[in-house]
Amino acid sequence: MLSKVISAAYLTLWISSCAVTSDVDVHMTRALQLMSETPLIDGHNDLPWQLRMQFNNELNKVDLYKLETTHTNIPKIKAGRLGAQFWSAYVPCGTQYKDAVRQTLEQIDVVHRMCEKYPETFMFATSSQDIMKAFNMNKTASLIGVEGGHSLDSSLGTLRTMYQLGVRYLTLTHSCNTPWADNWLVDTGSEPSQHNGLSPFGKQLIVEMNRLGMLIDLAHVTVEVMNQVLNMSKAPVIFSHSSAYSICPNKRNVPDDVLMKVNNTRGIVMVNFYNDYVTCRDTATVSDVADHFDHIKKVAGAGIVGFGGDYDGVTRLPEGLEDVSKVPKVVAELLRRGWTDDEVKAALGDNLLRVLREAEKVRDSLNGTTPDDVPIPYDEVKNSCRTSYGYPNAGAVHSLSTLVLLLTLAGSFQITAL
Numbered sequence: 581m582l583s584k585v586i587s588a589a590y591l592t593l594w595i596s597s598c599a600v601t602s603d604v605d606v607h608m609t610r611a612l613q614l615m616s617e618t619p620l621i622d623g624h625n626d627l628p629w630q631l632r633m634q635f636n637n638e639l640n641k642v643d644l645y646k647l648e649t650t651h652t653n654i655p656k657i658k659a660g661r662l663g664a665q666f667w668s669a670y671v672p673c674g675t676q677y678k679d680a681v682r683q684t685l686e687q688i689d690v691v692h693r694m695c696e697k698y699p700e701t702f703m704f705a706t707s708s709q710d711i712m713k714a715f716n717m718n719k720t721a722s723l724i725g726v727e728g729g730h731s732l733d734s735s736l737g738t739l740r741t742m743y744q745l746g747v748r749y750l751t752l753t754h755s756c757n758t759p760w761a762d763n764w765l766v767d768t769g770s771e772p773s774q775h776n777g778l779s780p781f782g783k784q785l786i787v788e789m790n791r792l793g794m795l796i797d798l799a800h801v802t803v804e805v806m807n808q809v810l811n812m813s814k815a816p817v818i819f820s821h822s823s824a825y826s827i828c829p830n831k832r833n834v835p836d837d838v839l840m841k842v843n844n845t846r847g848i849v850m851v852n853f854y855n856d857y858v859t860c861r862d863t864a865t866v867s868d869v870a871d872h873f874d875h876i877k878k879v880a881g882a883g884i885v886g887f888g889g890d891y892d893g894v895t896r897l898p899e900g901l902e903d904v905s906k907v908p909k910v911v912a913e914l915l916r917r918g919w920t921d922d923e924v925k926a927a928l929g930d931n932l933l934r935v936l937r938e939a940e941k942v943r944d945s946l947n948g949t950t951p952d953d954v955p956i957p958y959d960e961v962k963n964s965c966r967t968s969y970g971y972p973n974a975g976a977v978h979s980l981s982t983l984v985l986l987l988t989l990a991g992s993f994q995i996t997a998l
Contacts, residue, residue, distance in 0.1 A: 619663025
């Protein structure tokens with residue numbers, strides 16, 4: 581009798597296990613089907629930075645089919661059904677006022693060379709049309725986002741040049757203030773505000789980005805900057821790799837009132853997978869990531885959510901999401917939670933495609949508008965590493981200060997000679 585009870589218990593457990601397995605398989609099968617119909621567009625991947633740090637951008641020494649020291653390689657991209665990727669052209673804040681522009685150009689260059697070296701996998705893309713073309717060719721559309729306004733060296737000319745090189749979004753700050761915008765650390769109290777959000781030049785830059793059709797990325801900025809940009813931008817904005825503040829109260833995440841404004845302005849928040857922004861702890865799970873998707877949908881609708889994994893830019897990832905090959909697990913989890921096919925497709929890529937198309941429409945509507953060539957005031961960027969060529973008043977001041985220095989030195993020499 582006891583053996584029959586035990587056998588019955590094992591049978592029940594086995595049936596239950598099979599049911600769970602079957603449930604998971606059904607959702608994963610559906611997830612992969614949806615991903616074959618709509619491109620998964622990820623807002624932020626730092627593989628280019630890993631290529632610099634591990635290989636000094638010597639791409640000839642790298643085999644992306646065999647590379648195992650990163651979250652991202654070609655087999656993982658294929659397994660993860662990655663339809664389009666914004667590759668991050670990131671350089672650290674330590675380059676600000678030094679060689680940020682050069683280093684950023686080198687990061688842009690490595691993305692171009694990556695596409696040229698692996699044309700069977702990557703297609704360089706600069707538009708919503710390019711993304712769909714690559715997807716239909718079974719290639720990963722490769723776009724560029726510059727992560728941090730310090731990469732511009734406060735120059736609208738540099739902004740325009742980077743756009744011509746294929747850059748399609750700019751993250752206004754990284755984790756440092758620029759001469760024209762406050763970064764997210766100001767909201768933590770660890771850094772002082774320098775501009776109360778955006779300076780007048782920062783607002784000039786927003787207008788010029790709209791004219792170009794470059795997406796404005798509000799990841800890494802203060803809430804004040806978020807609100808100022810949302811109030812003034814003619815085009816929808818993105819948060820390329822940020823999550824929901826109400827789920828994890830880290831200042832890198834997006835508060836509910838801002839989520840609602842993003843909805844009102846038809847933008848997108850692309851959920852970051854970094855544990856510290858998912859659970860505010862060292863560990864996290866696939867379910868924890870899905871909680872952010874659920875919350876954003878609940879507060880502002882499925883029309884503003886997307887994927888922004890931050891792979892190769894973070895040190896801790898959720899269990900089950902260790903590299904880019906695992907992303908379909910999030911899609912399956914959303915389906916398990918009752919997301920409709922249309923909602924999942926919106927999150928996968930339709931939302932980002934809509935945002936990009938609307939930014940392109942704003943650009944086209946401004947066709948013929950004169951580029952803004954009024955530079956940032958010299959006093960706002962003056963430092964020992966910057967020359968003042970082109971600034972007449974600054975040049976005069978520079979000449980006067982040089983004269984004072986020479987007279988001082990001459991006086992010192994006479995005293996020494998005596």
